[in-house]
Amino acid sequence: MTEKEQLAILHEWIRRNKGLIFKVVRAYATAHQEDLFQEIMIQIWNSIPSFRNDSSVTTWMYRIALNTAIKWVKKENKNSRYETLKPAHHLLQEIQEPEDERLDWLFREIYKLDKIDRSIFLLLLEGFSYREMSSILGISESNIGVKINRIKKQMIIKSKNYENHGI
Amino acid sequence: MEFEEMKKIWDAQNNQALFVLDENALHHRIQSKMNRGLHLASSTEWSLIIVYLFAGSLLIGLNSYKSGVNIFMFIEAAWMFATVVFIGINRMRRIKASRQFDRSLKGDLDFALSLSHYQLRLSQIINLNLIPMGAIMIFSGWEAGKLIKVGALMLISYALAYYVGNKGIQANKKRRSELEILKEKLETDN
Numbered sequence: 001m002t003e004k005e006q007l008a009i010l011h012e013w014i015r016r017n018k019g020l021i022f023k024v025v026r027a028y029a030t031a032h033q034e035d036l037f038q039e040i041m042i043q044i045w046n047s048i049p050s051f052r053n054d055s056s057v058t059t060w061m062y063r064i065a066l067n068t069a070i071k072w073v074k075k076e077n078k079n080s081r082y083e084t085l086k087p088a089h090h091l092l093q094e095i096q097e098p099e100d101e102r103l104d105w106l107f108r109e110i111y112k113l114d115k116i117d118r119s120i121f122l123l124l125l126e127g128f129s130y131r132e133m134s135s136i137l138g139i140s141e142s143n144i145g146v147k148i149n150r151i152k153k154q155m156i157i158k159s160k161n162y163e164n165h166g167i
Numbered sequence: 168m169e170f171e172e173m174k175k176i177w178d179a180q181n182n183q184a185l186f187v188l189d190e191n192a193l194h195h196r197i198q199s200k201m202n203r204g205l206h207l208a209s210s211t212e213w214s215l216i217i218v219y220l221f222a223g224s225l226l227i228g229l230n231s232y233k234s235g236v237n238i239f240m241f242i243e244a245a246w247m248f249a250t251v252v253f254i255g256i257n258r259m260r261r262i263k264a265s266r267q268f269d270r271s272l273k274g275d276l277d278f279a280l281s282l283s284h285y286q287l288r289l290s291q292i293i294n295l296n297l298i299p300m301g302a303i304m305i306f307s308g309w310e311a312g313k314l315i316k317v318g319a320l321m322l323i324s325y326a327l328a329y330y331v332g333n334k335g336i337q338a339n340k341k342r343r344s345e346l347e348i349l350k351e352k353l354e355t356d357n
Contacts, residue, residue: 003347010351019180034192041348042341102168102176125177152170159168 006048013044017061020126024062027110027118028069029076036072043068055135062126063136066119073115105162109155120144121151194272197349200342201275204282211286212258215293216251223247239307246300254289261285276350283343287336294332297325 014021021040029036043064051060110118116137123133130141130148137144226244230237261282268278301322308316 007347007351010348014351023180038345038348041351042344045344045348045351100176100179103180106173106176125174127174155173156169159173163168 001049006045009048010041010045013048013057013061014041017058020058020061021065023122024065024069026107027122028073028115030111032076036069039072040065040068055132059128059132059136062123062128066122066136070115070119102162105159109158113151117147117151120147121155124148124151193349194275197272197276197279197346200346200349201279201282204279204286204342208261208282208286208289209258211289212254215254219247219251219254223251237307237310239303239310243300243303243307246303250293250296253292257285257289276346280343280346280350283339283346287339287343290332290336290339294329294336297329297332301325 021037021044024040025033025037044061047060047064051057055063110121113121116139119137120133120139123136128136130144133139133144134141139147223244226240226247230240230244264281265278268274268281
């Protein structure tokens with residue numbers, strides 16, 4: 001595959017699934033979002049030659065994006081101990097249009113989940129089947145089922161608190 | 168709120184861009200990559216020129232000082248000087264080519280990419296250059312009757328040089344894909 005072809009494929013994938021990367025970035029990073037965005041893009045770019053059409057492009061991109069985000073969070077946690085303040089030039093800027101407050105709440109709660117639960121809940125919201133989730137995350141379907149039940153219950157309780165008290 | 172409600176809220180945001188690209192920040196990032204690439208290209212060229220000049224001169228000096236001239240040592244030294252000339256010509260070409268890029272965001276990005284391509288090509292050529300140089304050294308050891316000693320020494324030092332060179336190539340590939348991604352971002356956004 002030539003570099004030009006690879007770039008054309010990336011262009012097409014991004015055009016069709018732009019929202020996917022943004023959602024993963026927002027769920028996994030509050031600061032340094034553009035770093036995670038760039039890291040995910042690089043990993044997707046590198047993965048193009050090994051894509052064999054065994055799964056849909058969306059599933060493939062989710063797999064790459066989530067695995068990258070999980071590794072990135074681990075690395076960030078390590079690095080944050082040594083981090084110094086330096087002027088940041090943010091590549092990505094959040095659109096300031098009014099957003100459904102409940103969506104903002106949802107992202108905040110997703111961010112509070114642990115790394116794997118976050119992935120599972122994102123995939124659940126995206127409508128992936130247990131089998132697909134299992135293949136993306138490398139966790140057994142039964143384990144996914146158990147985790148989903150627990151996360152759902154947890155999120156419903158939190159949503160009730162939010163609706164009653166705004167927290 | 169039930170899960171179905173959360174899903175509805177989630178689905179409502181689908182395919183909406185949550186972020187926009189800040190072109191000034193992008194330009195800044197490209198410029199910093201470009202400056203780093205320039206610095207790296209220049210320092211690589213100078214390091215290689217100095218190392219090859221020094222090693223070539225040392226070979227000639229040692230060989231002239233010793234009794235019994237080893238012709239392969241002279242060939243090795245000549246090869247090193249030829250490599251210096253090759254790097255010098257490439258450096259001049261690179262500097263000349265750098266003037267064709269304008270100072271726009273796209274111009275800087277193309278320049279940074281061309282630098283990265285240049286750096287990668289140079290590293291690969293220098294790595295390949297180790298093969299003929301190694302072969303000449305083996306002949307030199309064979310002529311001097313120290314084939315095993317010279318061969319082992321050469322194998323270790325060239326394996327080390329190859330390892331270091333290859334690390335540079337991998338780092339460069341990563342930087343190049345970062346630049347390709349930035350280009351992709353820019354094109355997708357426009």
